[in-house]
Amino acid sequence: METRLRAALPDQELLKLYEQMVLSREFEESCAEQYTKGHITGFLHLYSGQEAVAVGATAGLHKDDYILSAYREHAQAIVRGADPRRVMAELFGKSTGICKGKGGSMHLFDPDLNFMGGYAIVGGQFPIAVGLAFAAKYRQEDRIAACFFGDGAVNQGNFHESLNWARLWELPVLFICENNFYGIGTEVHRSSALASIHKRTCGYDIPSEKVDGMDVIAVYKAIKHAAEKVRETSHPYFIEAVTYRFRGHSMADPAKYRSAAEHEIWKSRDPIPALGKELVAEGITSSDHLAEIRDKCLVVVQEAVKFAEESPWPEDSEVYNDIYV
Amino acid sequence: MTSMSEMTYRDALNLALKEEMRRDPSVVLWGEDVALYEGSFKVTRGLLAEFGEERVRDTPISENTIVGVAVGAAMGGLRPVAELMTVNFALLAMDQIINHMAKIRYMFGGQTYLPMVVRMPGGGGSQLAAQHSQSLESYFMHCPGLHIAYPSTPADAKGLLKSAIRDNNPVIFLEHELLYNSKGEVPDDPDFLVPFGRANVVRTGTDVTIVAYARMSILALQAAAELEKEGISCEVIDLRTLCPLDTETFIASARRTGRAVVVEECWRTAGLGGDIAHRIHEACFDSLLAPVRRVAGLDVPMPYSRKIEKICIPQAETIADAVREVVSRKS
Known part of the structure; x- marks a missing residue:
C-alpha cells in the first residue's frame, strides 16, 4: 500500500524536509534569544510556524532557479543552502556575515545559491523577480524566478504592475504568496477587497491555486507542479500558501490583535510535529531518530551563535566599500 | 585628426x-x-x-x-x-x-x-x-x-x-x-567615450568661475560671451556628471579666479548649487574675493504662461547679472 509521503518523495528526501524545518525553527528561536540578549538588534522578523512554505517550495524548485523574498527570509536562505553561521553572523552585524554585516536580518543574499535577496520595502522584490526572469529568458537559461511575498504585499502597486508585466512579456516567474493573514496587525479581510488572494490574479490571466501552507508535502507538490508549468510555458504562475506565524510581526510586536484561541488552533497544526507524526506512522523513521535530528540541528545553531559571537566587527573603513563598483 | x-x-x-x-x-x-x-x-x-x-x-x-x-x-x-x-x-x-x-x-x-x-x-x-x-x-x-x-x-x-x-x-x-x-x-569613433567625473572647462577665463551643467552650461557660455564685451573674463565649467562630481576642477578654478557663480536649473532651496557653493567656500575661503553667488530656479511650482515661466528659470541675462555683481565687489 502506497502511503502519502512515500508517494511524494524518497525516504531520505522526506527526512531532509523534516530536518530543514527543524533547523529553520531552531534557528529562529535562537535568534529570538539572541535578540533578547541584545546580540541581534534592529528589526527581527521570525519565520516560526511558516516553515512548511520555505522548505516545501525550495524542494520543488531547481537549484538554478532564482529565489527572492521579503524580510522574513532567514529560513529561505538557510534552506537554499546558506551557511547558518554566516547568516547568524550577519544578524550579529559581524564582518563574517553573509553580506559583511551591511544588510542584517532583512537583506540576506547569496548569488552562488541564486538566492537573490531579502527586500524590506513591501513588494519591492516583484519587479526585480520579473527582471531576473527576463534576463534568464533572454539569455536562454533554463531557470525561473520564484518570488516569495506576504499577504500584505498584494495591495502594493508594483504587485499589479509586475503581474501584468510578467504575463504580458511571458516571463517565467513563480509568485508565491505566504498568506499568514496579517500585514503587521491588519488582517487580510481588512486590507484586501478580495480576501481570497489567489483569485486576484484573474485580472492578469495568471493561473493560480491555493495550498495548505502548514503541510510541507502539499506545498512541495504544488510548487513542483507550478514550477514545471512555468518552465514549460514560460508563463507566470501563482501559488497562495495559507500559513500562520507563531510569533508577532517582529520582535517588537506582542501580537495582541490575535486571539489566544486562534493562535492555539494554528499551533495545533504546527507543520513540524505534523510531518514527524506522519513519518513515524508510515514507518519511515522512529521518534528517537526525529529527536536525534533535532539535537543535530541544535548543535548547528549553537555553532552558528558561537561563530557569530567570536567573529570580528567590520572595520570602520568598510563603511565606504561596496557603494560603487 | x-x-x-x-x-x-x-x-x-x-x-x-x-x-x-x-x-x-x-x-x-x-x-x-x-x-x-x-x-x-x-x-x-x-x-x-x-x-x-x-x-x-x-x-x-x-x-x-x-x-x-x-x-x-x-x-x-x-x-x-x-x-x-x-x-x-x-x-x-x-x-x-x-x-x-x-x-x-x-x-x-x-x-x-x-x-x-x-x-x-x-x-x-x-x-x-x-x-x-x-x-x-x-x-x-x-x-x-x-x-x-x-x-x-x-x-x-x-x-x-x-x-x-x-x-x-x-x-x-x-x-x-x-x-x-x-x-x-x-x-564618429564608435569607441569615443566621455569619462564620468571629469568636468569640462568649456571656456577659460581669469575673473570669475561659472559652474554649471546641461542647458545651464549653454546659457553660461552665452552670458560669458556677453560679459567679454564688458571686459569680464569668465571661466565656464560644465560638470558633465553630477556624480561622480569633479570637485577638483571647479575648486582649482575658483581658487585661481577668486570668484564663483554656481548655476542650477532646479529649485534653489536645498538645491545642488548650495552644496557646490559650500564646497568652494570651504576649500577656497582664503582665495575668494567675494561670496559665491547662486543662480537657481525660483522656489515655485512652474507656471504655464510663457511670460511668467521665463522668470522661474535661469536665463543668460540672470547669470550675467550675478557675475557682474560678484565681479563688482571690491575685495
Missing part, C-alpha cells in the same frame, strides 16, 4: 544607443513608447527596426516596474537601458531608484552590481506647467549609490551615454528637452 559629423543632441544619443547595442548583445532597451512609436522625443528612432522586439520593447505605463525590471535584469547579467518618458515620472519610480537601484550593491555586501541606465528627459521651458517642467537632479544627487550624467552638447551626449551603458554602476542619465535639437560636432 578625429573624424567628426554634425548632428543633433537627439541623434547623438540615438547613435550612442545604436553603437552600444551593436557592440554588446546584452544591452537591451525598454520604456513607454520607445519601440513602435520610436520614443516620445524620438531618441529611440530606428532601434526596433534594427534590433528587433526582443531587445527594444514597449512597456506598460508602470514607471516603478520599468526601473525594477531593469534592476532585476541587470542582476541577471544584462545591461538594460530603461527610458522614463520624462524625469517627472521618475517620482513614481523612486522606490526602485532610491530603495533598490542605489542600495542593492551595498546592502548585499558588494556581492552583485547593477550595470544599468535609466534615461530621462527633463527640464523646463516648454510651457508644460507644474507637473512636466521639473528639474530633479538634486533629488538623485542626494542619494549615494547612483551615478548621474547630464550632458550639455551632442558630443557629450554621445560620449557620456556610451560610458553610462558600459558603466558597471547604476546610472541616472538626464537629458534636457530643450537641447534635443541643438547641433554640434560629434566624433
Whole structure:
C-alpha cells in the first residue's frame, strides 16, 4: 500500500524536509534569544510556524532557479543552502556575515545559491523577480524566478504592475504568496477587497491555486507542479500558501490583535510535529531518530551563535566599500 | 585628426544607443513608447527596426516596474537601458531608484552590481506647467549609490551615454528637452567615450568661475560671451556628471579666479548649487574675493504662461547679472 509521503518523495528526501524545518525553527528561536540578549538588534522578523512554505517550495524548485523574498527570509536562505553561521553572523552585524554585516536580518543574499535577496520595502522584490526572469529568458537559461511575498504585499502597486508585466512579456516567474493573514496587525479581510488572494490574479490571466501552507508535502507538490508549468510555458504562475506565524510581526510586536484561541488552533497544526507524526506512522523513521535530528540541528545553531559571537566587527573603513563598483 | 559629423543632441544619443547595442548583445532597451512609436522625443528612432522586439520593447505605463525590471535584469547579467518618458515620472519610480537601484550593491555586501541606465528627459521651458517642467537632479544627487550624467552638447551626449551603458554602476542619465535639437560636432569613433567625473572647462577665463551643467552650461557660455564685451573674463565649467562630481576642477578654478557663480536649473532651496557653493567656500575661503553667488530656479511650482515661466528659470541675462555683481565687489 502506497502511503502519502512515500508517494511524494524518497525516504531520505522526506527526512531532509523534516530536518530543514527543524533547523529553520531552531534557528529562529535562537535568534529570538539572541535578540533578547541584545546580540541581534534592529528589526527581527521570525519565520516560526511558516516553515512548511520555505522548505516545501525550495524542494520543488531547481537549484538554478532564482529565489527572492521579503524580510522574513532567514529560513529561505538557510534552506537554499546558506551557511547558518554566516547568516547568524550577519544578524550579529559581524564582518563574517553573509553580506559583511551591511544588510542584517532583512537583506540576506547569496548569488552562488541564486538566492537573490531579502527586500524590506513591501513588494519591492516583484519587479526585480520579473527582471531576473527576463534576463534568464533572454539569455536562454533554463531557470525561473520564484518570488516569495506576504499577504500584505498584494495591495502594493508594483504587485499589479509586475503581474501584468510578467504575463504580458511571458516571463517565467513563480509568485508565491505566504498568506499568514496579517500585514503587521491588519488582517487580510481588512486590507484586501478580495480576501481570497489567489483569485486576484484573474485580472492578469495568471493561473493560480491555493495550498495548505502548514503541510510541507502539499506545498512541495504544488510548487513542483507550478514550477514545471512555468518552465514549460514560460508563463507566470501563482501559488497562495495559507500559513500562520507563531510569533508577532517582529520582535517588537506582542501580537495582541490575535486571539489566544486562534493562535492555539494554528499551533495545533504546527507543520513540524505534523510531518514527524506522519513519518513515524508510515514507518519511515522512529521518534528517537526525529529527536536525534533535532539535537543535530541544535548543535548547528549553537555553532552558528558561537561563530557569530567570536567573529570580528567590520572595520570602520568598510563603511565606504561596496557603494560603487 | 578625429573624424567628426554634425548632428543633433537627439541623434547623438540615438547613435550612442545604436553603437552600444551593436557592440554588446546584452544591452537591451525598454520604456513607454520607445519601440513602435520610436520614443516620445524620438531618441529611440530606428532601434526596433534594427534590433528587433526582443531587445527594444514597449512597456506598460508602470514607471516603478520599468526601473525594477531593469534592476532585476541587470542582476541577471544584462545591461538594460530603461527610458522614463520624462524625469517627472521618475517620482513614481523612486522606490526602485532610491530603495533598490542605489542600495542593492551595498546592502548585499558588494556581492552583485547593477550595470544599468535609466534615461530621462527633463527640464523646463516648454510651457508644460507644474507637473512636466521639473528639474530633479538634486533629488538623485542626494542619494549615494547612483551615478548621474547630464550632458550639455551632442558630443557629450554621445560620449557620456556610451560610458553610462558600459558603466558597471547604476546610472541616472538626464537629458534636457530643450537641447534635443541643438547641433554640434560629434566624433564618429564608435569607441569615443566621455569619462564620468571629469568636468569640462568649456571656456577659460581669469575673473570669475561659472559652474554649471546641461542647458545651464549653454546659457553660461552665452552670458560669458556677453560679459567679454564688458571686459569680464569668465571661466565656464560644465560638470558633465553630477556624480561622480569633479570637485577638483571647479575648486582649482575658483581658487585661481577668486570668484564663483554656481548655476542650477532646479529649485534653489536645498538645491545642488548650495552644496557646490559650500564646497568652494570651504576649500577656497582664503582665495575668494567675494561670496559665491547662486543662480537657481525660483522656489515655485512652474507656471504655464510663457511670460511668467521665463522668470522661474535661469536665463543668460540672470547669470550675467550675478557675475557682474560678484565681479563688482571690491575685495
